[in-house]
Amino acid sequence: MLILMLGGVDDKLPDFSHMFMGDRAWKSLDEHLGQDEGYSAEQYRNQRETVVSKKNGVTYKLWVGIS
Numbered sequence: 001m002l003i004l005m006l007g008g009v010d011d012k013l014p015d016f017s018h019m020f021m022g023d024r025a026w027k028s029l030d031e032h033l034g035q036d037e038g039y040s041a042e043q044y045r046n047q048r049e050t051v052v053s054k055k056n057g058v059t060y061k062l063w064v065g066i067s
Helices: 025-033 039-045
Strands: 002-007 015-021 049-050 059-066
Touching: 002 025, 015 025, 015 059, 025 039, 025 049, 039 049
Parallel strands: none
Antiparallel strands: 002 015, 002 059, 049 059
């Protein structure tokens, strides 16, 4: 199962209250950020460690895992 988590840019661990899991993880993350569908996955494919929320302008570090 795919697991996506967000945290502060300088955090050593993700914030487990911002966790997105399963088949809809990428879509749910994009909705949470207020971004267009596919934004977060594209950032990850381009080896960027951060994503930006359109809702509040906050930059988050993105953790990606598989369980």
